[in-house]
Amino acid sequence: MAKAAITRFTILQQAFDLIYRQGYQSTSIDEIIATTNVTKGAFFYHFKNKDEMGLAIINEVMFPSMNQSFFQSLQHSADPVKDIYAMMKHLLLEDPYLKIQYGCPAGNLTQEMSPLNNEFSKALSKLVEQWQDALKKSIIAGKKAGIIRSNVDARQVAYFVMSGYWGVRTIGKLYHNKDAYRIYLKELKNYLKGLKPFEN
Secondary structure, eight states: OOOHHHHHHHHHHHHHHHHHHSSTOOOOOHHHHHTTTOOHHHHHHHOSSHHHHHHIIIIIIIIIHIIIIIIIHHHSSHHHHHHHHHHHHHIIIIOOOOGGGGOHHHHHHHHHHHHTTTHHHHHHHHHHHHHHHHHHHHHHHHHHSSOOOTTHHHHHHHHHHHHHHHHHHHHHHTTTSSHHHHHHHHHHHHHTTTTTTOOO
């Protein structure tokens, strides 16, 4: 990787960490520059302004991370009931980069920036739609394999799972403990089992 590309990635990664901890609007360019130890000239060489950097964070940091954690884990799912639960358990209880006190990075940015910036809204919508699509495809594959009931609506399942995840992240952020995560996962497991064909 060329030096310029390394500098750009370093800025994005450090800025993401700051924004995740304290919010987008509360994080200044000067603070990002101080944290990354780059010059102001180097920052503006890579980004015209803070919002251009923010969009790059969504597209170049958050999307690849979610692609690995969310999308790829479901791409070749043999058992969506098992694999969706395992994915959510990992995200809530095992992922070392997602901190309970800071909530969900994508959820935070959506709440903070979507009402204020249409470009942020578009970029975040694309990210969310990719996750929704991965969930839907795993459910559809499960229906074809006979693991999921034929009358299950894949889109509804995707919305339900995603909404629960974002909601419980917010509750965990409020109370700073994982009790809500464990309660959610217990009910999620029951819900997912309920998608299976009824036993005679």
